[in-house]
Amino acid sequence: MNLFVIGFSGLFVFGLVGLLLLSHWQANNYVHPRRLEPPSGELLRQNGIVYQEIELFTSDGIRLVAWYTPPKNGALILLAHGYADRRSEDFYSLFAEHDFGVLAWDFRGHGASEGDLVSLGFYETKDVEAALEYALSQPEVEHIGAWGGSMGAVAVIRTAAKRPEIEALVADSPFATLEDELDLRVQNPLLNPLIRFFVERETGLRLDKVRPIDDIGLLSPRPVFLIQGTGDTMIPVDSAERLYHAAGEPRQLWTEADVPHMNMYFYYPAKYTKRVINFFNIHLLKE
DSSP states (O other): OHHHHHHHHHHHHHHHHHHHHHHHHHHHHHHSOOOOOOOOOHHHHHTTOOOEEEEEEOTTSOEEEEEEEOOSSSEEEEEEOOTTOOOOHHHHHHHHTTTOEEEEEOOTTSTTOSOOOOOSSSTHHHHHHHHHHHHHTOTTOOEEEEEEETHHHHHHHHHHTTOTTOOEEEEESOOSOHHHHHHHHOOOTTHHHHHHHHHHHHHSSOGGGOOHHHHGGGGTTSOEEEEEETTOOSSOTTHHHHHHHHSOSSEEEEEETTOOTTOHHHHSHHHHHHHHHHHHHHHHSOO
16 A cells, blocks of 8 residues: 555656646747747848838847838838747838838847747837837838737737827737637646746736737727638637727727638738728828
8 A cells, every 4th residue: 555655646746747847848938939030131122122120129128120111101000020920021011012111120039139038918018119119219200000910919909008109000810818828728727827827937927917908998099900810720719809899999800711820911912901001091191
């Protein structure tokens, strides 16, 4: 009996240690994602888009690498990429080719920017604010809108809630709460609370502080346009709809069946271009 108890206890301790190590490893991967190489700018050059490489500095001392193209129509779009991604040349080209100025940066812990901690929309608001401050300092910029994808959409929603200088916002595939996102990604009932513990310990923040669903209503009467494909498996599939119902007017929602996460533009490029450009034309340029 004693040998059985000792053996069982040993297996229990071994399993518990293994569970803790696995949870810590997974949490560490979430907050320190693998960096993609910084974008080359080749697509922009091919499309004849003139841009400057600039540096932005956040209020907590992080240096961000960014691109800037001045507007030809007086309106600039802040371009915020998603988790484990980098500045998007596709969306940069989309706006620049329609005469909008564009300011795109690699978030902290991404691409060529400094920092190695990613908080999925909490500290990243400091990055959005650094970009906003730069845009506000440019004499050719009269109006500022923002486009965000996934984590970038979360960061710009949360920033715009407290910075009215962002006059209009397109949010492509944002999650409604970070807790929902973790519950989707980690459905194992043993791993979920452990990973949450390690993520919160590593980042110094509580996951329940990242709730764009509580922030989006503060944008009104500024307009917001929410986009999500119903084939999205990276965030809860009802995220955009929940955010839409939490938003005030004016608001728009666009969903399409079977489109994966952040792929609406690539599945429906003409429709996406028309709807998004019209949205900014109406709300920034009053056309």
